[in-house]
Amino acid sequence: MTLNPADTAFRDRLSAVLPDDVFRPVEPRYLEEPRGRYAGQSALLALPRNTGEVATLIREAGEAGVGVVPYGGGTGLVGGQIAQDGPARLILSLERMNKVRDVYPDENVIVVEAGVILADVQAAADAVDRLFPLSLAAEGTARIGGNLATNAGGTGVLRYGNARDLCLGLEAVLPDGQIWNGLTRLRKNNTGYDLRHLLIGAEGTLGVITAAALKLFAKPPRRGTALLAVENPRAALDLLSLARSQLGEMVSAFELMHRQGFEFLTEALPDVRQPFETPPEWTVLIDVGLSADLDPATSLEKLFEAAMEAGLVQDGLVAQNQQQANEFWYIREMLPEANRRIGSISSHDISIPLGALPDFIAQGNAAIADIGAFRINCFGHVGDGNLHYNVFPMPGKSRSDHENARHAIKRAVHDLVDQMGGSISAEHGIGRTKVDDLERYGDPAKLSAMRAIKAALDPKGIMNPGAVLREA
Amino acid sequence: MTLNPADTAFRDRLSAVLPDDVFRPVEPRYLEEPRGRYAGQSALLALPRNTGEVATLIREAGEAGVGVVPYGGGTGLVGGQIAQDGPARLILSLERMNKVRDVYPDENVIVVEAGVILADVQAAADAVDRLFPLSLAAEGTARIGGNLATNAGGTGVLRYGNARDLCLGLEAVLPDGQIWNGLTRLRKNNTGYDLRHLLIGAEGTLGVITAAALKLFAKPPRRGTALLAVENPRAALDLLSLARSQLGEMVSAFELMHRQGFEFLTEALPDVRQPFETPPEWTVLIDVGLSADLDPATSLEKLFEAAMEAGLVQDGLVAQNQQQANEFWYIREMLPEANRRIGSISSHDISIPLGALPDFIAQGNAAIADIGAFRINCFGHVGDGNLHYNVFPMPGKSRSDHENARHAIKRAVHDLVDQMGGSISAEHGIGRTKVDDLERYGDPAKLSAMRAIKAALDPKGIMNPGAVLREA
Structure with a gap:
């Protein structure tokens, strides 16, 4: 199916049924995305103010055979919001529907x-x-x-x-x-x-x-936060089990950070205050939200002690107040910015069955080492099996020195994820970046069902063409 | 589309590709359902032992254009598992795949x-x-x-x-x-x-x-249960908010029971031990699963006291041990059996936005009273907005005395549910019983999308024909 461009004839058609101020010139921000990997092409921008106007725009686009790219905050990391390929699209921004x-x-x-x-x-x-x-x-x-x-x-x-x-x-x-x-x-x-x-x-x-x-x-009446040093990812998972046996669903977050992340902070953001004098090989950031009858520091210290006794934890810090908790979280939140400044060669938003996670990290690191000398910053929402497994150049090198290795790195990581029953997109989605990967690793029955559903609900293929599924 | 019967020719076709012991004579239980409202027709029964055999059966049914009715435990309450209409179906029971x-x-x-x-x-x-x-x-x-x-x-x-x-x-x-x-x-x-x-x-x-x-x-390390008497459904909802502000996600269950249910127990199951000498107008059964550091009786008594102070609760019993907790739950679990013995004229598995629930009960009772003199047993998972709102004959009458009123009662209840933004099937599904209701109350855009999806994934209409959607 070939779509038609959102050209002046289409604009005139829309002007006949919608007020003029639904349309605005396309500012560059609608054609860019956070990682700078895509640049959109010329397009028509509509900013409807209500659901009726959205329906009119979609109906007209359907009749004219014009592709529509929905646009939210523009923060997607896989190019799903970018009107890149094919004839000019209608960018449909929901920003005015903000009530x-x-x-x-x-x-x-x-x-x-x-x-x-x-x-x-x-x-x-x-x-x-x-x-x-x-x-x-x-x-x-x-x-x-x-x-x-x-x-x-x-x-x-x-x-x-x-x-x-x-x-x-x-x-x-x-x-x-x-x-x-x-x-x-x-x-x-x-x-x-x-x-x-x-x-x-x-x-x-x-x-x-x-x-x-x-x-x-x-809102959980009381909140507590701790940083606990563990020897390896297996110990982190055992610590998670222990925390849940003590505190059940009150465990709110369980993040794992490799030492590499702390070193990147030192390198790229030296003003960020670091909690450990020497960063441990692996650090867990744990957050609990407790009922009013439980004291966060006491509960976390009890966990800390039990984990020390079980040999799971070597060192740790329990936040004594909200400011300290915020400092702990600030470290976690600055990791992506440090990564951005160092400049990754290839980033992977993956998930792995929890039990296979330690093996994945070991085998992944070995596979990357086979390709060359790189630094790996592995961190993420490990309680969900979700890792951001990102590969960086050695000191003195930059990502542009490794353009040739990028494909091999990505392939090695995703092949291993696939072998271990993991997901090549844990939380970012497919967008336009991972359409090929989905075709390569996706279950064939699922892919054919997806294509049948797409064809049934959107027979002209106007909705976000080229995202998730290749254009039919 | 007309489907073909699962006849001897089809059976021969299957015998060519599957071992003989996949098939068994159709016992009556595969053609009946718990409420006795459906009786299935003659059919072919297959009991595959693995996924490959299921795939073979479905593929052959598709090629032959034979309808397939999947069968689990047969406990569905809306006839979804019953091969009732049209040409003989293939009943596909999963009971052997029980590993x-x-x-x-x-x-x-x-x-x-x-x-x-x-x-x-x-x-x-x-x-x-x-x-x-x-x-x-x-x-x-x-x-x-x-x-x-x-x-x-x-x-x-x-x-x-x-x-x-x-x-x-x-x-x-x-x-x-x-x-x-x-x-x-x-x-x-x-x-x-x-x-x-x-x-x-x-x-x-x-x-x-x-x-x-x-x-x-x-597993929550400690469990507690209480029965609390409230004046009306509004007070029950306020009590739920209070319980959650004190105990968050540790509130495991929150069931509401009307006095009518206790009276039905007295009438139909007099051996069931009742906790209150005179049953209150409304009773809440609350269950909490707590972390090891919290004592269930203490936590529930604290809730009880706060609720008394706020005027939400008039009376109550906190289980002092697991046996007492089991007794409280036994009452709730026996309600459906008491209902069955009394014999409802019309039963409704509905949900209502929580805030509208008290109004629904008041208006529903008034609408039923307009139709005639009935007894209403209203109970359910009120924390989820899910009511079993069931209408019964007055003492001395039976459900068969009211055959003519059934339709009007159901219509009155479902119309009110619909007006209040509720659901005509909270947890039982559509099956075959509620296909008409779904057509009447369902959103037209949703229904057309459902039909498009069904046609796309099952173009021959072989899968559970006549359930959820009318046969195309």
């Missing part, structure tokens, strides 16, 4: 439009003494519609789940321009196929999410 | 075949000191594949979610006979459309689930 429609504290529900910035969803929850637990580095810019379309992860997944687990209902415009009103606040609703979960994670290829009903949670 | 394939205690994962009985999944988890929290009345008979196909609910939803929330990965045979190997143990995996969530809740109309990777949980 919190309703908050239901007694129901633990918030209803928001797709263009609300993630941090604003968190703030609206906080204003009624509730927690919206989706949390990730880009939360000040990312918009909730994009978070849902990509099923975003982040640091709260261990306790609260991925974005899809936080969503009760959706309103969306389907590729034929129909508005699906699925904005229920229900916890139980078994009435046919779950379109919500089909649109979540489809990265805008099956429709545009325009609003969502999201779960809120009681 | 626990693997248990990964450190990963909190269990991998089971679809035919494992739910109670056996629970027992396998228990054997490694873990909890599989899906729990429902039929757990001794229901099989996990059916629980997943119908997205079963039950008493653990408040804390642990519905069946879909407990599933990490699936293996399934798609309608074209392809085996989808999606049996991942990953917590994060963003690689294309979520087929898992599409098959879960599709009630066998988009394929047959053959195995699942399921989440396990740390």
